[in-house]
Amino acid sequence: MTKSKTTDSTVFSFTLKLTGLLAAKVDNFSLLKESGILHYMFDPEGWHIPELWKNASVRCAWLHGLWSMLQHQQALDFFCRKGLINQVLCLQSDESLFIASLTNQVLVHFMNSTMVTVLNNCETKAQNDSPDSLDWDSATAEVMNHVAVSLASEEQSTILSGIRLVVVALAQCSEPLKGKLWKHVLEPLDVLVQYGSLTRPILAVLQAVAKSTLFINPECRVEALMEAMLYSRNTNDSVQCAALVLQLENSSQTLKRKAKDVLFLPLLHVTSSSLQPHGQENSYMENQLSQRISCVSLLTQSLSSIADLICKESLADIPVQQITTSVISLLRICIGNHLSTSPNLQTSSHLFGCCKVQRSSLDLLGSLTVYKENVDLLHEALSVLLLYLQCPDLHATVLKKAHEATLKWFSICALSPESCNTISHDIFPLLKKHVCDGRWEVRDSTLEFIMQLTATLKGSIKYAEAFQDSDMISVLFTSLEDGEGYVRASAVTALGQAFTATNLSLCTSLQEELCKHLLNILTQDPENFPRRAAVKVFISWLKSPLTFSSLDHTISSVLSVGSNDFDWEVKVHTLELAGLLMEYSSGVFTFSETTCINQALKKLRDLGVFDVLLKCIFDCDRPVSEKACTLLLKLRKFLKQTCSTGHNGFTVEITRCSWGQEILKSCNRRQQTGDPNCVRFGDSESSRQMNSEDCGPNDCGTEKLDLFKVLEVLDLEDMQYNLSLSSDHVINSPRSIMEDILFAAQQNEENTVDCY
Template sequence: MSQGTMDSNCIALLPGVLTFLSDPKQSLPDDTCLEKLLDWLTSIINEDDDRNLLDQQPCLLEFISSMCESKTTDPIILSFTLKLTGLLAATKKGFSRLEERGVVRVAFAREGGAVREQWEEASVRCGWLLGLRRMLEHHRAMLFISENALTKLILQSQCEKSLFVAAAANQLLAQILNFHHPPITAEQTAQENGHSSPEWITVTTEIVGQVGGALVSQEHFRVLQALRLLALSLPGCRAPLLGSVWRVALGPLEVLVEAQTNNLSLPVMEVLQAAATTELFSQSEARVEELMRATLKERDPKTAIRCASAIIRQQHCSEPLKRMAVGIVLQPLEFITGSPLQTLPSGSGDAKEVSGLQPVLEDQLSQRSMCISLLSLSLSSVAELSLSNSLFVDAPVQPVTEAVLQLLKVSLGQSPSPAPYNKSFVHLIGCSRVQRCGLDALISLSSCEGGQGLRQEVLNVLLQYLQSPDSDPTVLQKTLQALLKWICSEELEECTQTHLFTQNLFPALMKRVCDVHWEVRDSTLEFITELTVNSRDSAAFSSAVWGSGIVSLLLACLDDSESYVRASAISALSQAVTTPRHQGAPNANSPHSLPDEVLTRLTDILAQDDEAFPRRAVVKAFIAWLSGPRPPPSLDQSLPGLLALGIDDLDWEVKVHTLALTETLMDKTLSRCSLAEALGKLQEYGAFSVFFKGLLDCDRPVAQKSCQLLLRLREVIKVKCESAGSPGDTPTFQLQSHQWGKDLLRKWKGVDVSDWSAEGKPEGHWPKEEVSLREVVSQLDLEGMQQALMRSSDHVMASPQSLMEDILAVTQQGDDNAMDCY
């Protein structure tokens, strides 16, 4: 049953659920079920706008009416009722029915009843606002807000102490300002189009006036809420309202930008970003870009950098403004390293404005905490912006990369060269936060054009971090990520590769594989795996693998105490031992017999390891071997045992990977042999037993994968037999001699093999003796199984019917039993 379906069972349960909710003596242990119920009703209405749910379910109207009129309604139930009322009133038919009963006025005009009595409850006020917002889908709802003078109350809620209420009020106000109800006919335009109606004009005029007043208020929260409303509503505003809103906001925004109030600068920038998405950006009198430029003069460098990053990300932004913003982002980096990173004409306005921030910046960078904070922010902005090449407006990649490298060297304890005139760099020594941000920047810069000339220097710095005993584990993880990026970004010369791999990288990696921190060991092994995949065809890499002794070390890592490390070691080892051994490569690991030795070790792990992670890694390693050009020689004869172990594993992911291994084997075998020969080989491997066992597995992903593979197999048999013009021979099975065969008969054919007499099978059943593969896959309703498996258990456990049954069950259970609405 789909989430939006109202079947007979749900119809039968709904009145009981509403009766339970309306009973003041009953209480819900978990009110999130009310949101689930509301979501379901919303989906029903969304599926069919013309459906009048109130006519189909009169109990809804009775429930809403009684809850809104009662003075003893629980606040949580009342909040739910108000949201439900707004949902049902969102259609014109629903609004009319509720209005006839006077429910809309009692609920939203607060004319007596529960809403007036419970107004002090924040949950009721929040429900009231959200209900109004749901209802605001047609002109009559706007007319209702205007006639009942609700705008003032909504505006008061905007500055509530409850952040939930204040946020709901802002969302409702933004929806009113963005209200666009299309006309039905040309004659009805004035009545039906919200923009043309006097009611909408009255309401929006009141809101805009209040926004203007709030922006010049001395109360910080009022100003903040007004800025948030502008940021929410401006992108959806249309002319002429857009111009009216901006004319009211422009003066106060100029004052706020000039005042440079730190905790309002970013909300102001969000307003300017919202305005930049509208036609205001191209209007000189709106001064959007001018105000953006002014935010960059913020006295607080941290705020200025954040504003600058936001400007650089803007799609439509003039080059001078973007250039200035880039200068602000790079300024801390420039100041610490003493290296000019941007080519601004001397004496230009941009250069003067950027340098105008230097005295404040210099003072803050002299303080250790501020220095680290500003540099981390600058480096993080470089990392983020360089990914999209947004940063490099008159700021070449190479100088920026050099500055990042200099910072990383200083942070490692090296003396800066040339020595900068300021001494702030001493704050960076050993600072892991700056190191991580700098490494993130290097990772991003690796994909930028223009930085490859520094590749060797970058690799040298990264190797120093890898070799340093003082490097933090998180820094080492970033170092390995950066190394992989820079090594693989472009092919190195053979002599450079040899020196890098043999003399520097592999000795450092071998130390890190033995690190005391398991996270470092794990990251190092993952790095070796990725590097092997990307460099296996390199003769220099092959020499390093076979000559360094790292393979023996990887074998030792299979006994690591941490299961994550063992899993990563399996992945690294499986890739390393299939690396081609080029002519002249050292023979430190007897490579010809090693793959078979590794195969034996991995089979033992699959059979004996107590943790699932290594067992999953083993099966994935076999898939990689079988898919690759150089599998271990004895893999073929080991496959039957491996498949049998994998499909009988207790971990569902191991079983799914085993099915993927069987799929690879099936594809490879079918591509090399005739159908009859391929199916015979697959039977010898035990592939069909794997498929049928998986089909009967209690874990849904396993059964799904098996069903998918059997459908593919059935189609292959059908196509190849049709093209050959004969039924074709397929392997046969004695179903009753296999447990999976007995289970298949019992589950899908209703046959219990234990009831068969010695004289033979009951009439109409599959043969007792033998049945062909083709007959098995034809008899099974694989499409039906696939459809059932795709639905998952959620269609029962998370269905509306299950939800309502859970609610009703509360009346029949003790206080110790909590309802599970999920």
């Protein structure tokens, strides 16, 4: 490669990476250096073809090679003496984002490696006194000075490249290096914060430094920078910084109090709450709230940050009920319920009908249910949520958020007669209308809400009575005929939940009707989602402690139809159903009576469980085969235990078509090898036909075989191992990478993808 003058860029890129990998070991490094290969490969100025450097994939490979090589002191010495550090620093501003990002990784790796070298040299006086040894502190300082100069630049792109390196270094460097780097960048960062630009990238720096010990060091002035950011001219950035401060465990209470003021201020200002911080500078905020776009952006940022902090349990000592009341007021403003009484009419007009603020407010209202004191505000919260559910032109996504918030508020307390009355007389009639909405998203969201509400209030006799009195079951049955597959799937799930969460399971006629519908969906529905949902309903019923008499007549049909489905997820769910049936029968296997064991096995055979498992083991979809293999191994374990006590000879009928042929061929192969444990066939005509090479795929019939011996013949452990290996073991290998590179090199069109 060093002598070739017609090198292809792709092959050269690979050679650069290979050289770096080889040079990672000291002996290899010495050989490559002595032969001049190392100097040639990593000195672009000496390449026979200078144009190669213009290729992004070559520059990327050059960096990868360096990164791999920098594993020992000799490589670090070579890197510094050849001035390669300057070349890497120049690539920080490369037009390729992949290369710029890779540059930061190489520089951080270099600094960490030099720190290790410095510590090692300090322990060895001879090395430390060597006149030829490099000043590693100076080498590291060169990188840090470069970063400081970048942050002080007038070019925004240069500043951003410096900030990105600081973030990576603070995340990956050792603590001593972080301290040195911070001393270099603190002053230019302070200037950038005061100037008020690039606040979001600076937030990334503050977030990184807050996770280190520098945060609690007063000399590092991290909290001072954060406080300056809290009162940025861009209020959105101030809110982001406030959220960051409140997530930190080590920040001072004073800083946290100021962060809370900043975080809540937009919400409290819009709703004219008396909780607004006194003396707070609101001029920037008032200016931002006076314009529609910035007003919406600021409010959504504030609301979503509060909700996120509540979910992370990062908000403490806040006036919960007052905040909740403000959110309820904001929701009323957004739906036009408070326009006439709101003092901030201009701001209110910006928010009326705004979906973004409505969604964020509903999310926050739902999150606030984690505070127990909000039980007293249940009536007010449900009142405003009911307003949203009653709105005829509400956006579908907002309605979904209203459903989610309603569920959370119903879950925080026991169902009172008043709440039950609200569900029966207000919510259920609205849901009936929404199920008939012209938008499928609304119908789907409504059915999901019915299912989730039923699950949330499971066990409530009052809810069960209200559900039946409102005839919601008829609404769900009607939705099974919906033209949209997602809606049919949601209707199936809602019906399944209704039967397990209420006393509908006592009605045999309703059970039979639903089983008929579900089987019809499994057999005829053209879309996957309803069929998946149908099998899941049978699984939930089987897991339920309730008695479903209709299952006895239906389950074998479900297994047969589900295992023949075109969708792999339907087949996996069918196998899960088969696994549950095996679990319920597994207790019988521990008994010593042959009659009990055979009865359990016969029950599974009659239901078609064995047929499903043996068929799915040869399925073309890996997850299906893997699931079937796991269940068959479990079955074989049970049978081994029973066979050890003398119970064996249980037979199954294997069809001589499709998957059955594969099993019979496996049995024949084992028989021909003389394996004493293999299945022995008789001299029947069907057996002779199966052993004939002229047997065609359509020559159907059955063969009775011992179940345990069939499971031994299949070599399930080997199958499970091969199935557990995903496609990565084939695709993500050195051989496949070489094949990809050679294939790309043979193409006429140049490969310009720099992330290759």
